[in-house]
Structures are given as C-alpha cells and as structure tokens.
Amino acid sequence: MSEFNYAMASSADDASTQVKGTGDGSLIAGGMTLIPSIKLGLATPTDLIDLAGAGLSGISVEGTTVTIGAMTRHVDVASSKEVVNAVPALSGMASGIGDPQVRNRGTIGGSVANNDPAADYPAACLGLGATIQTNDREISADDFFTGLFTTALKEGEVITSVGFPIPERAAYVKFPNPASRYALVGVFVSDGPMGIRVAVTGAGINGVYRESSFESALSGAWESATLDGVKADESSMASDIHAAADYRAHLVGEIARRAVAASV
Amino acid sequence: MATVSLTVNGKVMSAEASADTLLVNFIRENLGMTGTHVGCDTSQCGACVVMVNGDSVKSCTMLAVQAEGTEVTTVEGLASNGDLHPMQQAFHDNHALQCGYCTPGMLISSIDLVTKNPNATEAEIRHGLEGNLCRCTGYHNIVKAVQAGAAEMKG
Numbered sequence A: 001m002s003e004f005n006y007a008m009a010s011s012a013d014d015a016s017t018q019v020k021g022t023g024d025g026s027l028i029a030g031g032m033t034l035i036p037s038i039k040l041g042l043a044t045p046t047d048l049i050d051l052a053g054a055g056l057s058g059i060s061v062e063g064t065t066v067t068i069g070a071m072t073r074h075v076d077v078a079s080s081k082e083v084v085n086a087v088p089a090l091s092g093m094a095s096g097i098g099d100p101q102v103r104n105r106g107t108i109g110g111s112v113a114n115n116d117p118a119a120d121y122p123a124a125c126l127g128l129g130a131t132i133q134t135n136d137r138e139i140s141a142d143d144f145f146t147g148l149f150t151t152a153l154k155e156g157e158v159i160t161s162v163g164f165p166i167p168e169r170a171a172y173v174k175f176p177n178p179a180s181r182y183a184l185v186g187v188f189v190s191d192g193p194m195g196i197r198v199a200v201t202g203a204g205i206n207g208v209y210r211e212s213s214f215e216s217a218l219s220g221a222w223e224s225a226t227l228d229g230v231k232a233d234e235s236s237m238a239s240d241i242h243a244a245a246d247y248r249a250h251l252v253g254e255i256a257r258r259a260v261a262a263s264v
Numbered sequence B: 001m002a003t004v005s006l007t008v009n010g011k012v013m014s015a016e017a018s019a020d021t022l023l024v025n026f027i028r029e030n031l032g033m034t035g036t037h038v039g040c041d042t043s044q045c046g047a048c049v050v051m052v053n054g055d056s057v058k059s060c061t062m063l064a065v066q067a068e069g070t071e072v073t074t075v076e077g078l079a080s081n082g083d084l085h086p087m088q089q090a091f092h093d094n095h096a097l098q099c100g101y102c103t104p105g106m107l108i109s110s111i112d113l114v115t116k117n118p119n120a121t122e123a124e125i126r127h128g129l130e131g132n133l134c135r136c137t138g139y140h141n142i143v144k145a146v147q148a149g150a151a152e153m154k155g
C-alpha cells in the first residue's frame, strides 16, 4: 500500500479545511471503497482525513422528509424503524448493499460521493428527488450525479446529510451481479411530492440516470402493465463482460416493471 | 508511526503502526495472532472478519488506526478455558470445514448473525453469510452448523 498520513476531523468544516490543506488528500468514511482502491493502487492519497469523529451520523424524520447524516452506516438505515415506516423502499435498498460486513462500515455519504455507476444509493437519491446537503450548500440529486464516479462536489466539499422527501409509494428492485452484488441493473421508482421518478443504476453509459420515457408513461397510469414490453435505449447502455447493451436495455424495462408492481 | 491501543479478546494491547497498516496485518504481524486470515485483495472473501465493538467487519478493509480504542474479538478469543465456543463446536460436529481457511471469518460472521437474530431462518443465514466465501464445503454443512450453533447459544 502507498504511504499516507492520517488525521481525524472534529466536524465537517474541520474536515474540509484539513483536506484542502493537504497535497492530494482524501476524506475517508467507511473505507469500503477507498481502502480497496488504495490496496489495488487505484488511489494514492497523501493524507486521509477521517470523518468518524465529525458527528455526522444519525437519522431523523421530520414532517415530510427523512434526513440521514452522511456517516450513517448502511446497517443503520436498513434497521431503522423510522426509515422502515417512512420509506420502506429506502431501508430495503440499504439492506441489499454488499454483505453484512460492508453494511457495518459503509456509509451513505461515501456511497453518494463515490457515485459508482453500479451503486444503489445514487438510484435512491435520484429516484426520490433527494437533496444533498454539504458543509457549504444544498444540491438537488438531479444536479448532483454528473457522470461515472463524478459528482457536483467541489474540492474539499463534505457531504453532511441527505434529505429524502417521503413519497406516496416507491420501490427499489435490483438485479444483482451474483459475484459482486452490485447492481447489474437497479431501478428505483417513486410517486410523490417530487413527481413520478424512475432512476436507473448499473446500466447507463454515464452512470445513474432518469428514464424519462417510463416516467411519462407512468404519469398516465401507475401500474406495472404500463411498462409491459418497454425497453431502454440500447445506444445509451453500458456493455461489458457482465452484460451486453441489448440485455441491459431489456433488463431496465423488466426491472422497472417489477419495481412498479412492488411499490408500496 | 503511531501507537495503536485496543482491547483484543479482553486484553489491552498496543503496538506501533504506520497509518497504512491494515487492521488484519496489525493483528497478525504486530500482535502475533495468525488465526485471522487474508484470502483476497478485494474485500470480498471474509476470511479476515473480526468483531469490532460488537459488529463483524472485514479487518483487511479497516486501518489499524481506525480501530484505536475499540474492543476486538478474533477467533482466538472464542474458546474459553479449553472449551470450544458453541459455534466452534457446531462447526466441528457438522463437518462445516474442510481446509479451514475460511473458518475463522465464518465463525465470527455466524456469531454476529445469530447474536443479532437468534431465530434466523435458513434463508436469513445464507443471506447473512454473503460476505464469507468458502471454496471447499459448498456451504450446506456451514448452514447446518450455524443452525445448530444458534440453538446451542440460546441455551
């Protein structure tokens, strides 16, 4: 492993100041993406600034919004009674991330900041019309996810929490890669204050995206039959050893149909 | 170098480690306990699973400095006074291991699983062990052992 310095941050602002003061430093949350990347030589940070002591974990439901602190672990979202009651699709999504040991360390902030094109949280954020709160500003999910592993975050900007508007109905269905458990295709659908949303992960050539053709169809009738036989546009699908573009295009339609059928 | 102090299997231990020392290497090399294994480079196999503050984690994907001040349990801490932990005994009785490489991690993950869900169904046990790979057994006897161990742990 490459060598680096390690320091704890006491708050989000402190983390931001510290990381900006380093050569090529990185924030570390659960480390479930960053540490494997460092081990494989894909990341070579000079410094790691740990958010574990920055006071950023916790879940609250107030009025029409579920707010989840950036350092809240997947296991805590999966097992939170408040989230299960308010947005069962969200707790269910969290319980399907990776495996128990990954869920015991990995965080929502790390997952959202990383924007892996096959990750689950980006689909939940886009599919519910979430707002990403940083130490500096609020960013809507529609503006946040800008491409493969890229986001609207500026250098040294720290996510502090994510706010999810509570939908009338929603569901997430994932067709996992059987080896990695990341989404080969995952679709988060919702109908609520942010309109009708269909967010797709694992499939799009630029990462998570909204399937607007399905959204307009569903605004006519929210039922799975509306999506019978639909497909995504093959030319905007990723293609790799796990699945070819035409297969992904087909899966997006089928998984979206199942998600609408499962929505509560 | 920093001094990392933590409680391992009930004993306070400390050693010098650089920031890039993984917890698994700290346990194996600095503390000399080689029961915890390394089976992959990609955080997928679970051979390295230990308990940190009551949660099973992959010790190959955590820095030793991140474990400062925590309570860690490794496979060496399961037996007491020469008696195997009920889950270890159940693995033995049910022939739940062949080469044994995955076993330390399997045991810790299984104990975490049934401590939090004492009545886990077969499906829940299989889902709960998704982070532990075994190249020998085909999992059937591991699942049987976890069911037997769970029953024994309930007493």
Ligand SMILES: Cc1cc2nc3c(=O)[nH]c(=O)nc-3n(C[C@H](O)[C@H](O)[C@H](O)COP(=O)(O)OP(=O)(O)OC[C@H]3O[C@@H](n4cnc5c(N)ncnc54)[C@H](O)[C@@H]3O)c2cc1C
Pocket: A026, A027, A028, A029, A030, A031, A032, A033, A034, A035, A036, A051, A070, A071, A096, A097, A098, A099, A102, A105, A106, A107, A108, A109, A110, A111, A113, A114, A116, A118, A119, A120, A121, A153, A157, A158, A159, A160, A180, A181, A182, A183, B042, B043, B044
């Ligand atoms: C075996 C395995 C299986 C997995 N399976 C899945 C899966 O099925 N689905 C899925 O979605 N994910 C999966 N993951 C990834 C997992 O969910 C990670 O937890 C997550 O992607 C990163 O979160 P983290 O807290 O570990 O972040 P870290 O690894 O600590 O950080 C990741 C990146 O985010 C940055 N960062 C972290 N926190 C913040 C913050 N608050 N503000 C700004 N930047 C920040 C870091 O600087 C770093 O660049 C898997 C991981 C493993 C190892």
Ligand code: FES
Pocket: B037, B038, B039, B040, B041, B042, B043, B044, B045, B046, B047, B048, B049, B058, B059, B060, B061
């Ligand atoms: S050594 Fe494989 S997951 Fe830790």
Ligand code: FES
Pocket: B096, B097, B098, B099, B100, B101, B102, B103, B133, B134, B135, B136, B137
């Ligand atoms: S017993 Fe050999 S890997 Fe599990």
